[in-house]
Amino acid sequence: MDVRTLCLGALMGGEATGYEIRKMFDDGTFSHFQIASLGSIYPALTKLTQDGMVTFVEHEQENKPDKKIYQLTSEGRRTFLRTLLQTRPAEDRYRSDILFMLTFAEEMPIELTEALIDEFAARHELMSMQIDPDNPDKPAHQKFHGRDEDGKPSPGCCFVAGLGQAMCNATVKFIRENKQGLLDELRNRKANKP
Amino acid sequence: MDVRTLCLGALMGGEATGYEIRKMFDDGTFSHFQIASLGSIYPALTKLTQDGMVTFVEHEQENKPDKKIYQLTSEGRRTFLRTLLQTRPAEDRYRSDILFMLTFAEEMPIELTEALIDEFAARHELMSMQIDPDNPDKPAHQKFHGRDEDGKPSPGCCFVAGLGQAMCNATVKFIRENKQGLLDELRNRKANKP
DNA sequence: TGTGTCATGTAACACGTTACATGATTCG
DNA sequence: CGAATCATGTAACGTGTTACATGACACA
Numbered sequence: 001m002d003v004r005t006l007c008l009g010a011l012m013g014g015e016a017t018g019y020e021i022r023k024m025f026d027d028g029t030f031s032h033f034q035i036a037s038l039g040s041i042y043p044a045l046t047k048l049t050q051d052g053m054v055t056f057v058e059h060e061q062e063n064k065p066d067k068k069i070y071q072l073t074s075e076g077r078r079t080f081l082r083t084l085l086q087t088r089p090a091e092d093r094y095r096s097d098i099l100f101m102l103t104f105a106e107e108m109p110i111e112l113t114e115a116l117i118d119e120f121a122a123r124h125e126l127m128s129m130q131i132d133p134d135n136p137d138k139p140a141h142q143k144f145h146g147r148d149e150d151g152k153p154s155p156g157c158c159f160v161a162g163l164g165q166a167m168c169n170a171t172v173k174f175i176r177e178n179k180q181g182l183l184d185e186l187r188n189r190k191a192n193k194p
Numbered sequence: 195m196d197v198r199t200l201c202l203g204a205l206m207g208g209e210a211t212g213y214e215i216r217k218m219f220d221d222g223t224f225s226h227f228q229i230a231s232l233g234s235i236y237p238a239l240t241k242l243t244q245d246g247m248v249t250f251v252e253h254e255q256e257n258k259p260d261k262k263i264y265q266l267t268s269e270g271r272r273t274f275l276r277t278l279l280q281t282r283p284a285e286d287r288y289r290s291d292i293l294f295m296l297t298f299a300e301e302m303p304i305e306l307t308e309a310l311i312d313e314f315a316a317r318h319e320l321m322s323m324q325i326d327p328d329n330p331d332k333p334a335h336q337k338f339h340g341r342d343e344d345g346k347p348s349p350g351c352c353f354v355a356g357l358g359q360a361m362c363n364a365t366v367k368f369i370r371e372n373k374q375g376l377l378d379e380l381r382n383r384k385a386n387k388p
Numbered sequence: 389t390g391t392g393t394c395a396t397g398t399a400a401c402a403c404g405t406t407a408c409a410t411g412a413t414t415c416g
Numbered sequence: 417c418g419a420a421t422c423a424t425g426t427a428a429c430g431t432g433t434t435a436c437a438t439g440a441c442a443c444a
Contacts, residue, residue: 001291003432009294012301019395033293040432042397065396065438081301089291089310092317097195097283099227099357104206105350107275113350116283123286155383156299156307159376163293163368170364174357182353189349197404213423234404236425258412259424 001090003036003044004053008072008080011054015071018042029157032127032164045070053079096120110186114179121175128168131161195284197230197238202247202266202274209265212236223351226321226358239264247273290314304380308373315369322362325355 010021010030018041025036045068048054053076059067072080098120105113153161204215204224212235219230239262242248247270253261266274292314299307347355 001294002430006294009298012298017395018397019393029297030294033288033290035287035289035432037433038396039398039434043432046397061395065394067395084295084298084302085306087291087295089295089313092288092290092292093229094227094286094288095229096227096286097281098286099354100195100200100203100224101278101281101283102354103223103348103350104203104278105353106348107206108278112279119283154297154300155376155379156297159299159372160293160297162372163365166364166368167361170360171357174360178353178356182349185349196402211423212425213421229404231405232424233406233426237404240425255423258422259410261423 001034001087003040004048005080005083006030006034006036007041007044007048008053008076008083011070011072011076012080015069017067017069018045021045021070027130029161032131032168033160048076052076105182105186106189110183110190113186114183117175117179117182121172121179124168124171128165128172131164131168195228195281197234198242198247199274199277200224200228200230201235201238201242202270202277205248205264205266205270206274209263211261211263212239215239215264221324223355226325226362227354242270246270299376299380300383304377304384307380308377311369311373311376315366315373318362318365322359322366325358325362 006025007021010016010024013029016024018038022036022038022041024030025034045054045056049056049070052073054070055073056068056070059069061067098116101108102113102116102120200219201215204210204218207223210218212232216230216232216235218224219228239248239250243250243264246267248264249267250262250264253263255261292310295302296307296310296314
């Protein structure tokens with residue numbers, strides 16, 4: 001799924017600026033399973049405008065660049081929905097430097113191993129909180145997506161969010177239960193065969 | 195982490211051909227948290243050879259291209275270890291078309307939603323089995339990595355594998371518990387507001 | 389005073405993907 | 417008989433990343 005499609009999807013939840021779309025992928029609704037950077041979003045929106053998939057209204061602001069608020073056209077909406085029906089989803093891809101590095105824990109100082117594990121856990125704890133679509137102390141910008149007239153998040157969103165939280169929580173739990181064991185074993189090995 | 199570093203890491207577990215390295219990322223030890231395709235591995239190995247990080251021995255084979263068995267040089271080993279100590283790990287990145295699509299479940303036929311969920315679950319079940327470093331009915335090529343003299347997988351590998359399994363299992367469990375609820379709610383909504 | 393947020397945009401660059409080329413063997 | 421496995425390699429191509437450019441305001 002290229003950035004253009006992702007932008008269309010982001011706009012399915014209502015109008016937004018490029019900057020706000022990035023936040024949905026950075027902080028918000030899509031943050032745990034898709035990535036898109038500003039450097040790819042802006043060109044994508046330009047292209048989508050040219051193709052008639054989105055339109056924008058410029059809002060003047062003092063001392064800031066004009067805000068461009070983008071919105072799906074009916075053509076854009078149709079195109080996105082068609083894509084949804086026709087696309088064979090690509091394989092999931094997960095890349096984690098930390099896990100790769102931890103594979104070589106035996107070759108590292110134990111303090112580094114521990115730091116990496118803690119960082120991994122911290123990231124997942126944070127993520128788990130960010131994901132909750134009804135988290136009350138979350139900034140408004142994270143609440144854009146997939147809500148019906150009453151402001152309730154859509155069932156699809158809830159399901160995906162719940163799944164994301166389950167994954168994060170399982171990760172954190174595993175670490176809580178297994179970190180010490182790993183560190184102990186590493187210390188043992190170092191003691192026996194240095 | 196670029197492909198060159200990943201290849202060095204792969205060779206930390208012993209000698210291997212390019213083809214076998216790909217399998218470690220496809221099927222094997224690294225498959226659940228890193229990706230590398232043949233089209234990037236071969237050029238990386240060439241470059242690493244030029245830089246003195248690896249060497250290879252050519253084994254003739256009948257009716258097949260000669261097999262090049264690569265091995266770390268001591269320089270390559272040192273370089274990899276240094277990278278390990280000095281690299282600030284990049285953020286994890288997970289991309290899932292399926293989860294993105296499921297976000298829009300309300301806009302899809304229910305059969306498609308269900309099919310996507312089932313596929314997601316199936317992929318994670320498969321992954322969970324592939325991950326187990328001691329799975330007996332796993333082809334030998336998946337057993338390359340991170341083993342000590344006795345053939346036992348290294349503690350780092352075990353930890354990372356366990357973590358991967360925990361994530362997969364949590365995913366599968368969540369789906370088992372929540373899929374039907376989602377489908378029911380979607381059906382309800384369709385019945386009420388078509 | 390420096391960092392972060394809001395806000396857009398461009399462009400060089402690195403990187404990996406995909407497809408192509410080759411070819412025997414094995415498995416269903 | 418077609419598909420998959422083993423086995424390497426090249427090259428065009430598309431894609432996204434990174435860094436740069438600009439600038440005000442708020443917060444610590």
